[in-house]
Structure formats: C-alpha cells, structure tokens
Amino acid sequence: MTYLTRTVWILSCISLVTDIASEMLYPVMPIYLQSIGFSVLLIGVLEGIAEATAGLSKGYFGKLSDHTGRRTPFIRLGYGLSAVSKPMMAVFVYPLWIFFARAVDRLGKGIRTGARDALLSDEATTATKGRVFGFHRSMDTLGAVLGPSLALLFLYYYPGRYRNMFLLAFIPGLLAIVFSLYLKERSATPKEKTEPVRFFAFLGYWKESPAIYRKLVVGLLIFTLSNSSDVFLLLRIKQAGLGDTATIGIYIFYNLVYALAAFPLGILADRIGLKKIFIAGLVLFVLVYAGMSITGNWYWYGSLFLLYGLYAAATEGISKAWISNITSKADTATAIGTFTGFQSICTMAASSLTGWIWFQFGAVAAFLATAGMAFMVVVYLLFFVPAPDTAV
Structure with a gap:
C-alpha cells in the first residue's frame, strides 16, 4: 500500500484525534444546548450559522492556498482554532458566546479543509484517489x-x-496541533498573479471551472439542501424515548x-x-430518512444508522475524490473549497429549514421532505452527470 504515504498517515492521524475531540461533544451537543435553554429551532439556526461560517471560509482559504502554493500553514491554523474552541463552550452558557465558540470551531474547519484535501490529492494518482480519501475518512471517522x-x-x-466534557476535549485537540508540526510539503509553487486574494474571489472559479464540475456540484448542492445536521437524527431518537446511553451508543455504532x-x-x-458508489450511497440516505419518519425501538434506529454509516462511507470521501x-x-484546493463553501451555505439553509418544518409540522414531515428531495438528486446524477472517467 505505497499510496499511503507519510503525509497521508499524518493527516489521517490529525483527523483522528481532532474527531475524538469533536465527537466527544457532538452526540451530547443537542442535549447540552437544550439543558441551557436552546429550543429545537434555535439549535437549527446555530448549526446553520456555524456551517455558513465554515462554508464561506472554505472557499476563501482554499483559493488562498492555491494562490500561495502553500498547504501546511492553513492546516496548522485550522486545527489550532478548532482545538481552542472546545473549552470555550464551557466557559459561559450565554447564547451569543455559544454562537461565537461554534463559529471559531467552524472557521478552523474552513481554513484547513481545502488545503488538507489538496495535500491528500497531491499524494494520490487518478487511480488511487478513492482509496486515499477513503482511508483518510476511515481514520477520521474512527475518531x-x-x-x-x-x-x-x-x-x-x-x-x-456536560461542561466538563468540553474542557477534556481540549486534550486530543492539542495532540492534533502537535501532529501538524510534523507535516511537510513540496516546495511552494505560487501562481503568477500577485494581487491579494479577495474574500469572495473563489466565486470566480465557478465561471472558469470545467462544465462537468458545475454539473456535478449543482447536484451535490441540491442534495445538501435536503441534508440537514445529524443533530436532528439524534433529536429524533431522543423524541422516541431512548435515553442518553442508547442515543450515544447508536451514534457510536453509526461511526464504527x-x-x-x-x-x-x-x-x-x-x-x-x-x-456508482456515490449514487448507491445516496439511495441508502433516502431509505434512512424515510425510515426515520417511522417511530420504532432502538433495534429499528440501530438498523437505520447501520445504513446511514454505509451512506456516509460511500459519499463523503468519494465526492472529493470525484x-x-x-x-x-x-486548482484542487479552490475547486474543493468552492464546493464545500457552497455546500456549507446550503447546509445552513437545510438545518434552518428542517428546524422550521419540525417546529411547525413535526418530525415526520421533516424527514419525508428530506427523503423526497434526495431521491430527485439520485435521478439527476444518474441521468445528467457523466462518470469522471467518461467526462468530456
């Protein structure tokens, strides 16, 4: 497995410990937020704004990474911000402070994402992109x-x-910072243009990008509009009467x-x-969200989260490899940063919309609406977007 280079291993280990820190908190985040007075609607707005912060910064910093020809500074800064944001959540419980702390965390993700994925892509060939990104996702999700x-x-x-957990989460976050110091990259090859990169300069890439890129991204963004935060899945389990232990246990099973x-x-x-793998993953997503509209026991939700884990494995890394x-x-960092930037903005809309539908019409309506829109994306990708090896 020579394609698993030193750089791929280090990036994967960084993602591993960072996800340990983040995922210590994620399954209890909705429980914690509700305990300090957040409603379901406000949780949806919080998650949406957090994703929008990540999204806008992903596009800009992806473009800046390509412009400067550098990867590691963005990776180190991004993981550093995410690490320090964890204990910030425990300092105060005021809504504005919670919003700020989540924004810092997501800003860190935005700064590092394009540069990290571009560095992963540089370590792979066209024939090994799927397995390199897949291995990274495996290590990331092990966390x-x-x-x-x-x-x-x-x-x-x-x-x-819960507040003590936010303080403990700083420890693995600190390990990520240490690991990032061992990253090395090839000599910087900045682009010839010397003018400063404007914050929304990455939007210009949309016009310059290949037609097949735009076709693919349109489909992915429509799907994202239906794909709200996983917080709503966890809230659904809680609504069905499962306790904290069962909720976290099912979430662990999904990630495993x-x-x-x-x-x-x-x-x-x-x-x-x-x-083929990506579309198969989307079909599983449709089945999961349709199934979430049915109230069941922990066996039922465990089965759905089994499918949900397969969906995530078949789409997250595969989309970036594609x-x-x-x-x-x-333009790798710009292309991925532009996509993930738009994606995060769509996630903001999706989380806010799902929160509103849930608040107004109930959980069943929210999950069925999501399943229906995702099915339309399956049809679009199947018939209107060619596979990457046949793209013209």
Whole structure:
C-alpha cells in the first residue's frame, strides 16, 4: 500500500484525534444546548450559522492556498482554532458566546479543509484517489467512534457533567496541533498573479471551472439542501424515548460502520467507478430518512444508522475524490473549497429549514421532505452527470 504515504498517515492521524475531540461533544451537543435553554429551532439556526461560517471560509482559504502554493500553514491554523474552541463552550452558557465558540470551531474547519484535501490529492494518482480519501475518512471517522465512547464512559461516572466534557476535549485537540508540526510539503509553487486574494474571489472559479464540475456540484448542492445536521437524527431518537446511553451508543455504532466501510468502499470505487458508489450511497440516505419518519425501538434506529454509516462511507470521501479527478491539480484546493463553501451555505439553509418544518409540522414531515428531495438528486446524477472517467 505505497499510496499511503507519510503525509497521508499524518493527516489521517490529525483527523483522528481532532474527531475524538469533536465527537466527544457532538452526540451530547443537542442535549447540552437544550439543558441551557436552546429550543429545537434555535439549535437549527446555530448549526446553520456555524456551517455558513465554515462554508464561506472554505472557499476563501482554499483559493488562498492555491494562490500561495502553500498547504501546511492553513492546516496548522485550522486545527489550532478548532482545538481552542472546545473549552470555550464551557466557559459561559450565554447564547451569543455559544454562537461565537461554534463559529471559531467552524472557521478552523474552513481554513484547513481545502488545503488538507489538496495535500491528500497531491499524494494520490487518478487511480488511487478513492482509496486515499477513503482511508483518510476511515481514520477520521474512527475518531468519531472513540470520541463518543469516551463521552459515554465519562457520563457513566459523571452523569450530566456536560461542561466538563468540553474542557477534556481540549486534550486530543492539542495532540492534533502537535501532529501538524510534523507535516511537510513540496516546495511552494505560487501562481503568477500577485494581487491579494479577495474574500469572495473563489466565486470566480465557478465561471472558469470545467462544465462537468458545475454539473456535478449543482447536484451535490441540491442534495445538501435536503441534508440537514445529524443533530436532528439524534433529536429524533431522543423524541422516541431512548435515553442518553442508547442515543450515544447508536451514534457510536453509526461511526464504527462508517469507519470500517470508508476505506473498502474507496478501493471499490477506484475499481468500478466513483459515480456508482456515490449514487448507491445516496439511495441508502433516502431509505434512512424515510425510515426515520417511522417511530420504532432502538433495534429499528440501530438498523437505520447501520445504513446511514454505509451512506456516509460511500459519499463523503468519494465526492472529493470525484471533484479532484475532474479539475486541474493547480486548482484542487479552490475547486474543493468552492464546493464545500457552497455546500456549507446550503447546509445552513437545510438545518434552518428542517428546524422550521419540525417546529411547525413535526418530525415526520421533516424527514419525508428530506427523503423526497434526495431521491430527485439520485435521478439527476444518474441521468445528467457523466462518470469522471467518461467526462468530456
């Protein structure tokens, strides 16, 4: 497995410990927010604004990374901000402070995403993109298994001590900063243009990008409009009467499936085609959200989260591998940053809209609306977007 280079391993380990920190908190985040007075609607707005912050910064810093020819400074700064944001959530419980702390966390993600994915792409060939991105997603998601497991253990001995967990989450975040210091990159090759990069300069890439890129991204963004924060899935489980332990346990199970499946599905995608695996993942997503409209026991929700883990493994890394295979190497960070930027803005709308539909019409309507829109995207990608190896 020579394609798993030193850089791929370091980036994967950084993502592993960062996700341990983030995912210690994620499954208890809605519980914590509700305990300090946040409504479902306000949680949706919070998650939406957080994603919008990440989205706008992903586009800008992706463009800036390509412009300067540098990757590691953006990766180090991004992971550093995400690390310090964790204890900030425990300092005060005022809504504006919580919004600020979440924005800092998401800003860190925005700064690092384009540069990190471009560095991963630089370490792979066209024939190994699926497995390199898949391996990274597996390691990243392994952190999402270990993080909630640690949260479950902590809450077993210290039930209800949510604020202490935010302080503990700083430890793995600090490890990510240390690991990032060992990253090396090839000599910087900045673009010839010397004018400063404007904040919305990445939007110009949309006009310059290949037609196949625009076709693919349109489909992905429509899907994103239906794909709200996973917080709503966790709230649905809580609404059905499952306790904290069952909720976190099912979330751990989902991430375990995701972690185990991402690498093998990446290898399979390299062999049979990225498009086939990606569409199969979207079909699973439709089934999961349709199933969430039905009230069941923990066996039912466990089965749905099994499918949800397979969906995530078949789409998250695969979409970035697909994009990097249809765009110029010199614009990789910009292409991924532009997509993920628009994606985060759409996620803001999706989370806010889902929160509103849930608030007005109930959980069943919210999940069925999501499933219906996702099915339309499956049809669009199947018939209107060619596979990357046949794109013209």
